[in-house]
Amino acid sequence: MALPNYTMKELLEAGIHFGHQLNRWNPKMESYLFGERNGIHIIDLQQTYPLIQNALKVIRDIAAGGGRVLFVGTKRQAQKIIAESAINSGQYFMNHRWLGGTLTNWKTISKSIVRLKNYDEILNKEDSGLTKKELVGIQRQRDKLEASLGGIKDMGGLPDALFVIDTNKEHIAIKEANVLKIPVIAVIDSNSNPDGVDFPIPGNDDATRAISLYCRLMSESILDGLQVSFSESGKDIGASDQIKEELNITDKSDESVxxxxxxxxxxxxxxxxxxxxxxxxxxxxxxxxxxxxxxxxxxxxxxxxx
The missing domain is CATH 1.20.5 (Single alpha-helices involved in coiled-coils or other helix-helix interfaces)
Structure with a gap:
């Protein structure tokens, strides 16, 4: 498989070229702007197109190497799309609220994840020995933890890359990733701050169609990388001596049977x-x-x- 295909027409139809009003712009974004129209900045898609391609290559290489990608998007119109895209590509997400220290204080976050899993075990038991009032209290605590940490409870460690929608809203996540030298792939609008973003994607970060397009491309490139890693591991496994030994053992066991x-x-x-x-x-x-x-x-x- 190759990287997912997209055209300039798809970018236009998704409204990726629309920025914010002139008075809301960030001067650091000037190099990515084409001009203005009807009091709205227009983002230069001639720059966006190759930058998306570059970001897709990076995310595919990370996935092919067995890396974990964390999708981050807590704004209302991105929450559902972020969760679905991450789940479809077998990755992880934060779509409710970014908890300070999620990356830089992973030990504390991992303890909360353990508590969440313990709550799940208690609630899944048919006879837990708890009263109805106690179960209701545990259910409430579990729901709060699930909303905040449900997307990363199976991550098992720090991610290898972050994909962020809206750098203004997720500036804490970007700072934490920068401290830990985790590469950041982010969509930057005309009012965004591109500092701290390793692989920027200039474009509209508010429209639902635009967010869906970004997430779909990222998800497909991750799946492409996973397929590459599986195919390579399949070749190595087939040629390995361990498999041959296992086959000999099974043959011997069959003979003994x-x-x-x-x-x-x-x-x-x-x-x-x-x-x-x-x-x-x-x-x-x-x-x-x-x-x-x-x-x-x-x-x-x-x-x-x-």
Whole structure:
């Protein structure tokens, strides 16, 4: 597979070129702006197109190397899209509220994740031994943790890259990633601050269609990288000595099973023969006893006649 395809027409139809009003712009974004129209800044798609391509290559390489990507988008119109895209690509997401220290204080966050999993275990038990009031309290705490940490509870460690929608709203996440030298891929609008973003994507970060397009492209590129890593690992596994040893072990086990079956069959046959012999002996004994009784009765009759 190759990187996902997209055209300039798709970018225009999604409204990626629309920025914010002139009085809301960030001067640091001047180099990414094409001009203004009807009091709104227009983003230069001639720059956006190759920058998206560059970001997709980076995210695919990270996924191909077994890296984890964290989707971050807590604004209302991005929450559902972010969650669906991350789940579809097997990655992780934060779409409710960014908790300060999520990256830089991972030990504390991981303890909260453990508590969330413990709550899940308690609520899934049929007989937990708790009262209804206690279960309701645990359910409330669990729902709060699920909203904040549900998207990263299976991440198992720090991510290898961040994909961010709206750098203004998620500036804390970007700062934490910069401290830990985690690469940041982010959509930057005309009012955004591009500082701290390693792979910027100039474009509209408010329109639902634009956010859907960004997330779809990222998700497909991650899946492409995962497919590459699976295919490469498949070749290595097929040629490895470990698999050959496992195959030999299974062959030996099959042979031993066959020999055991033969031994069992031979034992069954011998048991059958022994049981037949016993039955024949019993029959012979019964016949002898019958003959003896007949002889006794005949002799008794002869004596009576005399």
């Amino acid at each position: 066959e020999s055991d079956d033969k031994n069992i069959e031979s034992k069954d046959d011998s048991n059958k023969e022994v049981s037949l012999e016993k039955e024949n002996k019993d029959i012979d004994i019964a016949k002898e006893s019958i003959n003896e009784s007949e002889d006794v009765s005949v002799s008794d009759n002869k004596e009576a006649d005399k």
